[in-house]
Amino acid sequence: MKTVDEHIADILAATRPLPPLEVALLEAVHGVLAEPVTAPVDLPPFDNSAMDGYAVVSSDVAGASETSPVTLSVIGDIAAGDQDTHAIRPGLCARIMTGAPMPAGADAIVPVEWTDGGTAKVSIRQAAEAGRYIRRSGEDVTAGQTVLEAGTRLGAAQIGMIAAVGRARVSVRPRPRVVVLSTGSELVEPGGTVGPGQIWDANGFALTAAATEAGAVGFRQGVIGDDPRRVLAGIEEQLGFADLVITSGGVSMGARDVVKEVLSGLGTMRFEQIAMRPGKPQGFGLLDDRTPVFTLPGNPVSAFVSFQIFVRPALRALQGLPPEPLPTVTARLTSPVRSPAGLRHFLRGDLRYRDGDYEVSPAKGQGSHQIFALSASNCLIVVGEDVAELSEGDRVEVLRLP
Numbered sequence: 001m002k003t004v005d006e007h008i009a010d011i012l013a014a015t016r017p018l019p020p021l022e023v024a025l026l027e028a029v030h031g032v033l034a035e036p037v038t039a040p041v042d043l044p045p046f047d048n049s050a051m052d053g054y055a056v057v058s059s060d061v062a063g064a065s066e067t068s069p070v071t072l073s074v075i076g077d078i079a080a081g082d083q084d085t086h087a088i089r090p091g092l093c094a095r096i097m098t099g100a101p102m103p104a105g106a107d108a109i110v111p112v113e114w115t116d117g118g119t120a121k122v123s124i125r126q127a128a129e130a131g132r133y134i135r136r137s138g139e140d141v142t143a144g145q146t147v148l149e150a151g152t153r154l155g156a157a158q159i160g161m162i163a164a165v166g167r168a169r170v171s172v173r174p175r176p177r178v179v180v181l182s183t184g185s186e187l188v189e190p191g192g193t194v195g196p197g198q199i200w201d202a203n204g205f206a207l208t209a210a211a212t213e214a215g216a217v218g219f220r221q222g223v224i225g226d227d228p229r230r231v232l233a234g235i236e237e238q239l240g241f242a243d244l245v246i247t248s249g250g251v252s253m254g255a256r257d258v259v260k261e262v263l264s265g266l267g268t269m270r271f272e273q274i275a276m277r278p279g280k281p282q283g284f285g286l287l288d289d290r291t292p293v294f295t296l297p298g299n300p301v302s303a304f305v306s307f308q309i310f311v312r313p314a315l316r317a318l319q320g321l322p323p324e325p326l327p328t329v330t331a332r333l334t335s336p337v338r339s340p341a342g343l344r345h346f347l348r349g350d351l352r353y354r355d356g357d358y359e360v361s362p363a364k365g366q367g368s369h370q371i372f373a374l375s376a377s378n379c380l381i382v383v384g385e386d387v388a389e390l391s392e393g394d395r396v397e398v399l400r401l402p
């Protein structure tokens with residue numbers, strides 16, 4: 001059987017980054033920058049006040065104290081955005097607001113709390129040394145500086161940074177569009193009524209949500225049954241639109257494993273057994289020369305774990321990002337576990353931080369149909385291929401679920 005690592009390597013070797021797209025700034029959220037962004041000007045662009053207060057000549061207030069306050073004449077107000085400010089000479093000051101440009105001649109700000117707040121004359125009770133409460137031009141960013149490198153994922157702070165250097169549009173590798181299709185004639189839309197032998201489609205929802213959690217845009221296409229023509233048409237219809245397609249079900253050894261049947265031999269699709277549990281039957285390949293297609297096993301826990309282990313790295317690769325596992329910690333097992341030798345086992349578990357250490361309890365139901373145990377878990381406990389048994393207290397690697 002193929003190992004988990006070999007399968008990931010094949011997926012990464014086949015998956016090419018999406019072409020960059022120039023988009024309006026708010027459409028770039030969660031995108032990955034495809035160009036470096038540089039600052040055209042210094043930030044701040046001019047010296048300005050860090051406080052609401054008074055712009056003064058520091059030597060005027062050097063002796064100011066509670067017992068001998070200094071009085072200065074106030075020549076006017078300077079608000080943020082003001083342009084023509086009068087110069088400050090010794091004995092004078094200006095009332096100034098946070099973010100307003102420093103007037104010529106002034107070299108310190110006295111916060112309003114150190115004064116009587118006067119508007120014609122102001123009494124100052126505390127000294128402010130030269131430079132106090134002035135935000136200098138260029139102390140955040142200097143003109144010409146690269147503020148964000150290509151390959152940066154754009155969260156709120158980075159979007160703010162790009163706006164702050166005056167850019168309205170930016171070139172990104174966008175969030176991949178992931179289309180999710182559920183195969184199986186037993187499936188019914190949640191909200192509908194299940195008859196004998198039927199179940200509600202859980203995978204379509206879980207996988208679409210997982211795509212969104214992983215920073216992609218998930219589109220659930222609903223249930224496409226198990227008629228071969230309909231399944232093939234359902235998948236092919238998405239190829240112009242989707243950046244990545246996920247199906248669930250129909251890839252094992254059954255007499256009616258429709259996904260395997262209709263996709264075998266198309267593009268670079270391959271159907272393989274991976275040495276893991278859950279998630280042994282896997283299909284992957286490119287259709288249309290460019291679109292990665294993952295055909296995940298139908299058992300809900302298998303489909304979910306397969307997404308976390310195989311689809312996540314591909315979504316990063318589509319955005320030009322290096323692979324990265326789920327956040328990983330080591331934890332102490334609270335109960336023993338057994339695991340089939342030769343398979344990498346991803347057990348569902350509950351990870352807690354207690355007394356300065358992580359401990360993890362394997363969930364009660366480890367069957368790949370037991371979605372309740374998965375939904376009550378917050379991590380996957382990784383038991384390696386060469387480990388068959390672990391005792392209480394042993395340390396294990398744990399992947400935190402999003």
Ligand SMILES: Nc1nc2c(c(=O)[nH]1)N[C@H]1C(S)=C(S)[C@@H](COP(=O)(O)OP(=O)(O)OC[C@H]3O[C@@H](n4cnc5c(N)ncnc54)[C@H](O)[C@@H]3O)O[C@H]1N2
Pocket residue numbers: 182183184186187199200201202203204248249250251252253254257278279280281296297298299300302368369
């Ligand atoms: N003879 C063998 N049988 C099976 C093997 C094997 O090696 N030899 N492998 C088992 C393993 S492991 C898995 S995993 C499953 C994978 O089967 P398929 O991918 O073909 O999936 P289905 O048969 O269509 O469904 C399996 C199971 O999951 C339920 N299911 C399917 N889709 C959904 C959905 N959207 N929402 C909720 N539940 C779903 C389905 O009803 C079945 O119960 O094969 C084993 N068999």
Ligand code: MOO
Pocket residue numbers: 276277278279280281297299302303368369
């Ligand atoms: O490989 Mo299956 O995914 O264990 O139920």
